[in-house]
Structures are given as structure tokens and as C-alpha cells.
Amino acid sequence: MTDLELMGKKAAEAKYRVQELSAREKDHALLAAAEALTANTDKILQANALDIAAGEAAGMREGLLDRLRLTPERIRAMAEGLEQITALPDPVGEVMERFTRPNGLEIEKRRVPIGVIGIIYESRPNVTADAFGLCFKAGNAVILKGGSDALRSNTAVAEVLRKALGAEGIPEDALQLITDTQRSVTAAFMKLDRYVDLLIPRGGAGLIRSVLENSTIPVIETGTGNCHIYVDRAADLTMAVNITINAKTQRIGVCNACESLVVHESVRERFLPVLAEALRARKVEMRGDERVREILADAKAAEEEDYGKEYLDYIISMKTVDSVEEAIAHINRYNTGHSEAIITEDPKAAEKFLNGVDAACVYVNASTRFTDGFEFGFGAEIGISTQKLHARGPMGLKELTSYKYAVRGNGQIRS
């Protein structure tokens, strides 16, 4: 048995204990874990300083260093994240449906934990605490594989959390961190379907693709967003400017940011100059089709590939269409199934867009930036699913559960 298989086995054993815990026991453990994080701030910062020094020595860019860097405030925020999870209702045990069959069998559909959840993530060490907290509250054991840049920080955080669990009489193996940074170990992790029930990659498109291609564990794809705003012929154009600017520039590096504008021909001439002024003021580069460039002399020509790109930058692509149907077809061709918005005062166009666009979240007259577990009222999220199986859109605690059928009879046999 390899080290990794042993981890899988331990997680699979720990899951039976975690799934039996009451909401009170889980919340108590989460509060103890939060306290332990704060109490061990120095230890975690020391570990983090080594990661930062190694990153600097390797010439890591400032943006990445910033994601990697911990401070007392950021550790406090991690602890608060765990505390906030205790306020969320425990999804485990909920009776989702109950029905009786003509033969007298009483069937109950019960919400149960998934079991063992694997998470592969990149730089940010706070994911170690966040992901553990959500999976644990939903009654699952976790195996985490963080980025090698953050190995020392993640190890320190995981050790603190494990000890806190142990002190509560909960198996420490409810949280395990893979510390072997060899690629072959990550590859083997993706094949650990004997022990791991769900694998969630959190990171860029490359990581997600690699997991999809190599995993034998069921995967939930998260977080790539090529989101569009479609400004319909019946749009309130002031609202359209406000929403586009918000969705594009309020925070550029996030998956629910707008990457592409689709504009109806009949409002092109009135809308684009006003929008462009606001975009220029925020130094957003514009890349448009010919009809856009007729109006906006400073827009670059959009290449075909621009329409499929998640820029995560101060760049926006722009496309002109002649109907809401064409807008829907364009969006369905290039989007990533994340979040799409129509700006319109026409209820028929709105309904057509809501029905026709194939995405987790489809908006009428609101910014795509609302696709978020907190904004949806889920209290927290483990990610935004862009696939259609199991969970779509923001994934909160419920999305980290499965169900089982509990069937009670009095001797029924099948004839």
C-alpha cells in the first residue's frame, strides 16, 4: 500500500466517524479549530515566511506573492471563516422526500455526506482552512492537495487544524494534506476512486483540464467564467452602462467578471460611445467586431479567439448582433456555462434569454458579479460549478452532500 493509498484508507475510516457527528459536535470542533488558528498565528506566519522567501528567490511575481502571503489579519479571517460556518444549518439528516408504496414500503430520501472529498488547489493557503471547514460541516472527510509554493504554510495550517480535531476526540484524519509535491503523486491522487468520492479542482483552466483528463474520481468543474453582458434593443442604456462597468471592472480577476459585451444593432450607436467613455476612464482595452469599430475608433479588432477568452484583465471583447436569438447563439457558442446577463425592459426577450442561454446563472438586469455563495445566501461556497451534474452555480453545504434511500418494510418480497 502506497502512502497515498494509506491516506485514502484513513480518510475512508475517518468519514464514518465524521458522518455520525451531531451539528453541535461539528460546530464545537470548528470553533476550537478557529481558536487554534489564531493561537498559532506566529507558527503559521513563520512557515509562511519560508514560502514567501522561496517564492521571492524563485522570482515569483508580486501578484502571486500576494496570494501566498499570510498576515495576522488574514489568519484571523481564516478563523472567522470557520466561525461563520458554524452559523449555517447542518444539511446532514434532512429528510428530502418521504413516500409510501402500495405494497407498504416506506421510502425516505435522506441527505447524507458524500464521504471523502479531495480538493486540489493552487496558491492561496486560506483554502486549506475554508475547504476543510465546509466539507467537515457537511459531514465529510477531506484530502487536500495545495500548491507546492504554499506547502509550508498549508502544512502549518493543516497541523493546527488536525490537532484541534484530535483534542475534540474527532479523528485527525478527517483532514489530511498531501505533502509530497511530485507530479506522479498528484496523478495517483486523481485515481484514488477506491477511497475518494468527489474531487474538486480549484484553480485555473489548466489545472481543471488536467483533473478532467486524468481523474477516475467524479469531478466537479469549477470557476472558469467567460461571462457576457447582452445589451438588448429594449435595454435601459444607463443601467446597461452601470452593469457592464460593474461586471467588468469591480474586480477583474474573478470568474464572475464580465469578459465580453454583446450589443444589439439597434442600440449600438447610442450605447457604445457612452460605455466606451466609462471603459476608457478605467483603462479597459476594447476589442470589437467591425460594427463596433465603426463607432469606436480606438477599439482593436477582435479575433475569433477573443470571444472564447477569459481575460481576467482590463480587456473586454465586443460583438454586435441583430436579435436576441443571435445573442443567445453567440453566448452558447463561447461561454463556459458560468454567468450571463441580459439588459432589457422587454419581458419576452428576458424570458427567451433565461430559457435559451445555457449557463449556471442567467441574469436579467443585474451584474454577473452576484454569482457567489454569499450573495446567493448560501453563507459560503466551495466554488462555482460550471458543469451540469450534481451541482451547478455556487456550491454551498448542500452541494457537498449526497442522499440515500432508507426503506422500511415488514417482510415485503418481490414477486
Added chain:
Amino acid sequence: MTDLELMGKKAAEAKYRVQELSAREKDHALLAAAEALTANTDKILQANALDIAAGEAAGMREGLLDRLRLTPERIRAMAEGLEQITALPDPVGEVMERFTRPNGLEIEKRRVPIGVIGIIYESRPNVTADAFGLCFKAGNAVILKGGSDALRSNTAVAEVLRKALGAEGIPEDALQLITDTQRSVTAAFMKLDRYVDLLIPRGGAGLIRSVLENSTIPVIETGTGNCHIYVDRAADLTMAVNITINAKTQRIGVCNACESLVVHESVRERFLPVLAEALRARKVEMRGDERVREILADAKAAEEEDYGKEYLDYIISMKTVDSVEEAIAHINRYNTGHSEAIITEDPKAAEKFLNGVDAACVYVNASTRFTDGFEFGFGAEIGISTQKLHARGPMGLKELTSYKYAVRGNGQIRS
């Protein structure tokens, strides 16, 4: 673009039309398809005769030939299957949840089709019609890949169904059949995640493993069942005999049949002789541990691997335990997450078993044979899921859908 990619593209185009169809339109098309099957009985039988002849020439076993063989009655049953689907409620469009956020955003969680569903199956040609019917009623397009033994039969059935769709003004490409039997094509099908949203393998453990290992499309595992009956110390022993005999012998080749008996030490001496008599009468081979063999002289010694086996045959493994906890641990070690039963009059033991056993369907005092879409009242099923993501247990129409969030605002932006 390869032929397969072209099929994917066509399916992805057809899905937009299928997802817009009303329940009435879908039901009308299903009835037309059912009628077309009956009307084309001769044509389908001719194609099937060629498959049968080829099978016989290749020395195919009678059991497999029987699965492959069509008769007017079996074609009529296929047609009736489609007719029955029209009686089921359309799941598409159901509002699953609706809530308003403090900022005024109105969020509606709507049930929507999954999109394009791929199904890979083995011998039986009736799956071509059944799988199409269920997926279509749930608003999906399908790409089917049947066994090469049944290629001519499947092609004939698919052609009839496609023409019936076309005559209803529905894109024929809502149903496509892969007719290229090269392994490389099947392998490429499993990687068609650009167009296919869900892949369901229907067949033996080898097929399922191959799909899990090679697919980049989300997969739902179905249909391997190593199901246990646990006879508790507080069991009604007459009921235990009836249920065990039913679950083991009522139909041996199905995934919800019992493969293994677990018996509490304290009832071993009273229960096993009575059960064994009934098993012997039905020519069931018994393979037990030492404590079983002390009682049953004719039981063979069970090897470790017996406990992990889905026999699908007149064989049963038998294991003695000293507690319900040991029974649960034994079952969780060897089961496939399908269906498990406890026979007991003790409510505490029952609840412990219901909570502790990790399986899609857990029974108290009833046969595992009830794990079935019809028996659960779902009207039909596409398979029994043994995984925890998306769907668990019998998968009916609802399990062939996803959801989206439709969000309505009046200009909300994120601050």
C-alpha cells in the same frame, strides 16, 4: 472535424430544440415513435436476424443470443415502454426553489435538461428505444453506442425512431447512434466532453471501469451490485428466510439480487439450517466462513474474494458477525454501494444499520430486489446509480435533469 465530433456538434445543436419542446410535443413524438416501431416490426426483425445469425456463426452462448434476440412481442414491449413514458410528468421547467435576496434580486432555481447524454451499452437492442425515450422526455438529446453484436438491430431501431422524430418536426439528431465499432471510436466518444454533458455506461463491471478510466465526460456509474442481507440477533427468522430466498433466487442475473448473507452469531444455529434447506431446494451453492460451516456441512469455504464478488449466479457467500456494528463494517468493506438489508425487530439496530451502511438503498425487513425505478414509483429508470454524485439509486426522469438559476433584478450591481 471527425465524424464523431460532427455527431457531437449536431447533438449539441439538436439539444436546444429538444429542451424547448413542451410536454405535449414530446409525448406526441414518443407516441409516434412507438407506433413507428410497431409498424416497422418486419424491418427490425430482418436486421435482428442478421445479428442473430452472425452471433450463432461466432458461437455466441445461448444466454447472450437470448438477450440479443427480438420478437414481435419484444418490439411491442419496446413500443409500450415509450408509451408509458408519456404518462410520466415532465420534469423540465419545475421551479425547485424561489427566494428573494435583501438587495431585491429574485432567484429562481429551475429544473432544466442536462443537454446531451451519451449512453454506452451492451447486448440488448431494447435499450436503444428505452434510453432514448427517457432522455428525450427529460428534454435531452442522446448519442448511443450499443454493443457491436447488436449493431444491425440497433441501427434499424434508431432509424425508425429518427424518422418518427423528423416527421414530427423534431431534429432527427436528437437521437444519434454510433455505428463505427472500432475501439478507437468508443475511446474518442468518452473524450467528447466538448459536446456531451453526461455519459452513462450500462453493462458489466469491465465496461464501467473502462469508462471511468477513460472518460473526460462526467460519468454516472450504474448497476454493479454486491448486495447483502444481514440477519440480526433480533430478526424474525421466518421473514429472514423468505427475504433471503427472494433476494437471492427470484432473479439471479440482476444487480439488486442478494450475493451475500451476514448472520449474527446468536441466531446462527437456529437460522442457518432452515435457510440452507430452502437454498438447497433451489440449488444455491453456499460458501461460508468457519462458523457457518460448523452448522452447514455442505457449505464450501468462502475465500476472501468471495465476499467481494457479484456472482449473478446460484451462489451465496455467508459471513458470521458478533454485532450489528461488525455487520455494518463488513458490508461497507465489500459492498458496491447498491442495496443492503437488515432483518430485525429491534428499532435501534435498524436505525444504526440505516445510518451506518454506505449504499444507495438501505432496507429494513424488505428484499433488496425493490431497488428499481418502477418499484420506487418513478415509472421507469435509466439505471441504478452506485455513486454519490448527482444521482444515487434508481434514476428516473428527474435524475436526467440539471438546474439553472434564473435571476431577475432591476439594475443591481455589486459594491
